[in-house]
Amino acid sequence: MAIDKETRIIDDIMEKIIAKTMHPGEKLSSENKLAEKYNVSRITARNALTTLEARGYIYSVQGKGRFLKETSKPIQLHLTGSTSFTDKMKQAGYHLTTKNMYCTKINYDSTVYDALQADLEAEVYKIGRLRLIDNEPIAIHQSFVNQALFPDIAQNGPQILSMFAYYRQLGYEEFKSKQSLLSITFPTSYEQELLSCGSMVPLIVLETGCIDVKTEKVLEYTKIIYRSDKFKYDITTDESR
Structure with missing residues (x-):
């Protein structure tokens, strides 16, 4: 051709x-x-x-x-496992900062509600955080939680920087992931502004869920948007490590 x-x-x-x-x-x-x-x-x-x-x-x-352009060394990120993004970055020695952008109630979304096993009448909140390494934006984290499980989420949500830390405060100790799905997209104008990237920089989208190991409760449905040019992705399962 x-x-x-x-x-x-x-x-x-x-x-x-x-x-x-x-x-x-x-x-x-x-x-x-x-x-x-x-x-x-x-x-x-x-x-x-x-x-x-x-x-x-x-x-x-x-x-x-x-x-x-000067290219930074890719950040190695393990996409599976039970460790939070914050803990992964700190363990790897990166200077991570997180900005809470919003905590808002969403309209009914079948994908989100099904993932959370939520009733049609449930009130679901979306907590958005912007992740930065060395003050450079690298990812957008969106966590969807059911108010029935977290009654104070509307009040606490705007202050949350780490969902795992929040869950631990409420007595949840050990977590595991639900089915994880990867896809590729290109940034909207809003995402370009947040991530300081051009319209043709591919984004990696990871959709997964967080389950409490002890109770098997679905704590959240998560959608994470990564700048593909900032990471090297490790998709090895825990069993293979």
């Missing part, structure tokens, strides 16, 4: 980035030079550079050109 000229430019630059023959801060060729090299129009060269910028590989400086 023939590769169009814009894709050829993108692939060639990506090969240099992967091979590390280009270095962070290095200036890329101008639109005119790329157009001449690949025998394409200037708009084709511009579109290729715009795509690379939207993917987060390069950045523009007005009047000076485009440059290769």
